[in-house]
Amino acid sequence: MEELIIRFTTQMREALQIAGKYKFRVPKSTKFQNVILTGLGGSGIAGSIVQNYVFDKIKIPFVVNKDYFLPAFVGKESLVIVSSYSGNTEETIAALETAIKAKATVVCITSGGKIAELAAKKGIDCIELPAGMPPRSCIGYSMLQVLRTFEHFGLCKGVLAKDVPAAIELLDKEEKDIRRKAKTIAAKLLGKLPIIYAASDYEGMAIRFRQQLNENSKVLTWHHAIPEMNHNELVGWRDKDPNKVVVLLRNETDYDRVQTRMEINKKVFKQYTPNIIEIHSKGNSYFERIFYLIHLTDYVSTELAKLREVDATEVAVIDFLKGSLAKV
Ligand SMILES: O=P(O)(O)OC[C@H]1O[C@H](O)[C@H](O)[C@@H](O)[C@@H]1O
Known part of the structure; x- marks a missing residue:
């Protein structure tokens, strides 16, 4: 974990490059009535921080969602940002499926998994991140892509530059x-x-x-x-x-x-x-x-x-939880 923290500014530089190179399918002139970011843990937190930042700037409601479900108002006029580093978090996959059914404009931010697969199948915008790290160590990658999405649709400006x-x-x-x-x-x-x-x-x-x-x-x-x-x-x-x-x-x-x-x-x-x-x-x-x-x-x-002489990287108890859930 410490090695990943040591290279944090390198991650931020790479994240800026990823953001700079990404070409959105959905035009920047698209207007929305509301924005939802859905994601858990280390991927959802970028949404909470960006929400604090845009609070006094954004002219439409922005909701951060950390659950299986999306708010009832999500529809054709919504922008849903789906943030899951692994692309395999079940709550986030469920929310993505709901957003697709609701015909919302969706932007996925992920390193792969089922979310990348679903995005490719449905022709949805998907900003891909380098894979293989714990999601919480990738906040630079994920936050900058959330900001890239906001800037693309004119919901904030100047942060990346x-x-x-x-x-x-x-x-x-x-x-x-x-x-x-x-x-x-x-x-x-x-x-x-x-x-x-x-x-x-x-x-x-x-x-x-x-x-x-x-x-x-x-x-x-x-x-x-x-x-x-x-x-x-x-x-x-x-x-x-x-x-x-x-x-x-x-x-x-x-x-x-x-x-x-x-x-x-x-x-x-x-x-x-x-x-x-x-x-x-x-x-x-x-x-x-x-x-x-x-x-x-x-x-x-x-x-x-x-x-405390503990391993900072392991999250065995979360693995146990996910393993137990998979059996049910
Ligand atoms: O970003 P995701 O792959 O969706 O993961 C979301 C969360 O999943 C697990 O519970 C991990 O232990 C967390 O560290 C992570 O933040």
Whole structure:
């Protein structure tokens, strides 16, 4: 896993090439009434992050779907982006079949599997990714193709040409510092329950970190977003527990009232745990900050795996689950 994280900016460069070369079958002038991205785990998360980004830009509804089913409104006027790295995730295949039946415009993002087969059979747009890696390590490949699709249909602009190259430069420059920071953070997480908080527009990022701690470090963790957690979860902070560690993902650009909330929240957390880690992003654009945080927290997850003496790559329990499901 660590080797894949080390080559993250190489992956991003390759992802830019894949995006640049891909020629869509569906014309860019096609207009939609809504957009749905369907995908699970390491492939669905790109959708959640892009959803946070386009929230204040996109003029039509955009729903991220992590299930077998699609919303009832999906029809001829919908764009359905099907994201599955392996192309074999049963929930995503089911959603693709529903999208085809509903006559939606479909774009698949995959390295192969049944989804690539179905896309070829039906003549559907399919952006192919290099195969053979764990899906969660391919977020650079998948996120850039989601952005490519959005840019093709005029749903956002400038990210691939400007923000992503700037992010690559930033990560290459910061690589040593990021790795050093990751080791320090992982040491503070060891043996504790991490509780991740971020501003709402970085909730996708908080989920990504949670998922990486689950799959790579093999730990339980939870996340919540601010301001929403100020209206419920904050009241749950009542018992002193030095085994909890709060991880605040912070950005210079976080809305000022949210930053004020974080400061007040810290005062509350401090009454119950001495462990508060603040991770500050770097970068001048949303995606520079996102890729900075992804890269840093990916390393945190593998450093924590090393400290816990677990294999970051294996997901035996998910294999067991899929094997059991296949028998039913
Ligand atoms: O991207 P996909 O191939 O559809 O996989 C979706 C998910 O499937 C499995 O559960 C893996 O353990 C996850 O890491 C992965 O993110």
